[in-house]
């Protein structure tokens with residue numbers, strides 16, 4: 001099979017299964033962007049694409065997604081629900097609990113949108129690795145991926161998942177065929193919350209957002225798209241360590257930088273970038289963010305580690 005027959009297969013599944021109005025949450029990532037384009041070609045205004053701003057997204061992300069919706073002439077809504085998410089996460093430190101709270105809040109927001117739009121169907125860009133890792137097969141649940149765990153069951157909508165048998169490389173070839181960007185890195189549904197170890201607070205989100213932007217900009221400026229790691233990001237650790245700022249002793253946060261090469265997210269090896277690039281990232285983070293005084297590099301493959309830290 002080639003990418004245009006995959007596309008035909010996806011579009012005919014949508015037109016056969018979706019007989020009324022449909023809603024879909026679009027994250028702006030590769031999978032949901034691809035599905036939203038194909039589904040809007042089939043369904044037109046019978047499809048409402050919703051981008052939920054969880055307050056846990058990266059700098060510039062909502063604007064980028066708005067532009068994508070506009071460029072493709074889609075019927076869309078951008079919902080700023082950041083206060084709801086951050087409020088619900090207050091005091092929570094357990095990783096699975098964080099994921100579940102985010103998933104539940106996401107469902108609430110999407111349910112409200114679905115009701116307003118009178119949607120009967122939920123389109124979801126689940127791909128094969130998502131459900132395999134959420135316990136869909138014989139393996140134990142590794143992480144509750146919020147785009148799988150609970151969403152369909154609690155939404156009372158008819159679920160349609162036209163990408164569920166495809167892997168990342170097939171998604172990329174379909175996206176290329178449609179002229180969509182393929183240089184986008186995956187970004188987890190629970191967003192920066194799974195990259196902030198321990199409690200998520202507005203202060204930590206702000207710090208991690210800025211550190212993430214530095215990591216992304218440095219890598220994107222230094223490396224051409226085909227030389228970049230498959231995924232690259234910053235993680236904010238709850239440990240504080242001693243450092244010096246000017247001539248004063250400082251007690252600051254640690255940021256871990258993760259860069260990983262992978263094909264389908266099922267396995268991965270840590271990237272071996274140049275020391276100069278790593279040094280530049282570390283210097284810029286500690287110069288621009290005085291609350292952070294230590295940067296470490298994650299040299300663990302998947303397995304045994306997962307790509308995200310939580």
Ligand code: XMP
Pocket residue numbers: 133143144145146147186187188189190231265302305306307308309310
């Ligand atoms: P892990 O950390 O399980 O991640 O090795 C594998 C890939 O999946 C992304 N990821 C998620 N994507 N919802 C998503 O849509 C999630 O809950 C989620 N958790 C992890 C991760 O960024 C990596 O690309």
